[in-house]
Amino acid sequence: MDKKTTIRVSLVVAIAFFMQFLDTTAVNTAIPVMADAFATDVVHLSTGVTSYLMALAIFIPVSGWIADRFGTRKVFCGAIAFFILSSVLCGTSQNLVQFVVYRIMQGMAGAMMSPVGRLAVLKVTPKEELPTAMNYITIPALVAPIVGPLVGGYLTTFWSWRWIFYLNVPISIACILLAWRYIPEEEPRKGRTAAKKPFDWGGFVLSGTALAGFMYGVELFSKANVPYWVSLSTVLGSLVVLFFNVWHSGRTAAPLIDYTVMKVRTYAITIWVGSVSRIVIGAFPYLVPLMFQEGFGLSPFESGLLFLSTMVGNLSMKSATVWIIRHFKFRSILLVNGFLVALFTLFTALLLPDTPVWIIVVTLFCSGLVRSMQFSSLTTLAFADIAERKMTSANTLYSTVQQMSTGMGIAVGAVALRFANLIDGGVAGHYTVPDFRLAFIFVAAVGFLHLFGYTLLRPSAGNAVRIRKSGK
Incomplete structure (x- = not known):
């Protein structure tokens, strides 16, 4: 496939990813209002969030088998269509039971959308163009958690929480039209191929x-x-x-999940060591807004505005990511940049309510830069040395592990904060600046210590995607 096809497919998939991630993070902001609408409390309503995550976890491993059997483009477009239906149903929910059922449906659609979308990109992308493609589709995972609370807060305050779900409809329709136009139709498989393998x-x-x-x-x-x-x-x-x-x-x-792909050294390291990196990255958007609100006394809107500087850092690094991957070895990038991720996490621990705003903004901006670089590098390296016949299996396992490590990032942040509160002798559920400082120090320590794993990478790791073939 030519470079234009790679970029087009990557952008289409990136839009779908952004919509899915935005929906997930925006809903969290509306939970108190939705609880009132359903005449329940926030604890019970959180089952809507949990049910969505569990549906994702259950059905992501099935995505590879379904894509192989029915075709990547058909499954991707079908998943988006099902996402439209479930989003509309979520928006029309009248009680908690309905909402949970419809969120499970959304999770099933999302479980097909994310891994099959990435698979569509992998199938049309030559190895030497993988850094560019992965650069595009990793943006949503970094930006949506920052924009989501702002969008959710705005819609809930000035419109209705139901519009968080209705917003998905026009974006989804555009995605289906673009996907059907630009994702190539796969040729029918012949003989005893993976498309005929039993479930x-x-x-x-x-x-x-x-x-x-x-x-x-x-x-x-x-x-x-x-x-x-x-x-x-x-x-x-x-x-x-x-x-x-x-x-x-x-x-x-x-x-259903072929673990033999773990025999590929670079892939295995992005799974084991990379998961810890994703946990460190994932804890950041959980702890920072909470610190601004609970520790600094800022409003959700003020907290969201400050945290936007992280998104600016994420997007700013995208223009340099491919150049860096082309000019430096993955081993060096992951070690040096991983060190910077941990360092800026540690710097965040030093922020105080009276810290000048520009220092906070610069710290978050720089953190966004290095978080973006680490995330993109890991996703690119994961598939660098995977043979084409193993790409579906590798993508299924990677999607599964990525979902688990993202959840672990929030869990590690929550546990670190609760233990910090216990050590400081604080009141349970009421967190102070010293609590957040200890939590960030713990996360930073994990970030520093796990870097040893990247020393196991060979200097030549990922050269298949770093070095362009002659004439290209």
Whole structure:
């Protein structure tokens, strides 16, 4: 495929990703108002958020099998259409039960949209153009968590929380039209190909149980009224089931999740070590707005405006990301930039309510720069040395792990904050600036310590996507 096709498909997928991530983060802002509308409390309404995440976890592993059988373009467009339907239904919800059911439907659609969208990009992108393509589709994961609360807050305050869901409709329709126009139709498979492989029901039950349990356990860590042993037991039990899923996969001819891709060294490092990086990155947008509101006493709107400087940093780095990947080895980028991610996390711990605004803005801007670089580099390196026949399996596993590590980022931030509050002798649920300082120091320490894992990368790691072929 030519470069224009790669860019077009990447932009279409990026729009879909942005819509999905924006919807997820905007809903969190509207929870108190929605609870009043449904005549319930925020604790019960949070099941709408949990149910969405669990549906994602259960159905993401199925996405690769469905895409192989029915075609990437058809599944991607079908998932967006189902997302439209479920979004409209969410907006028309009259009670909590309806909302939870419709959010599960949204999660099922999202579970197809994200991994299949990335797969569409991978299938049309030559290795040497992978940095450019991954640069485009990683923007939504970094920008949407920052813009989402502002959009959600605005719509909830001046319109209605229902418009958070109705907003998805015109964007989704545009995505379907663009996707059908620019994502190439795959040629029908012939003979005994992956498109005819049987569905792995055993793997589906095991992976669904493990991943849903894991995401639920992670979600429990953020609940102040849930004992730690309940959350930890749920997560550990899920990991045991996941171990059996890996065991099952090795003894199945056509596993739902093919773990043999972990034999590729660069891919394995982006899974194991990269997950810790994503946890450190994911804890930041959870802790910073909370610190501004709880610790600094700012309003949600003021907090959102300050945090926008992180988004500006994210977007500013995008123009330099591809150049940096072309000129420096992945090993050096991940080590040096990873150090900077941890360093600016540590700098955030030093911010105080009376810190000049320009210092806060510069700190968040620089943090946005390095978070963006790390995220894009990891996503690019993950698929650099994967053979084309293994791309679907690698994408399915990567999407699953990325979803888990994103949830873990919030959990680590929540647990660090609760422990900091306990160490400082504070009142449970009432966090102070010293609590946030300790939480950021802990996250920064994790960021520094895990960098050792990137030293295991060979200097030549990812050269297949770094170095352009002659004549191109």
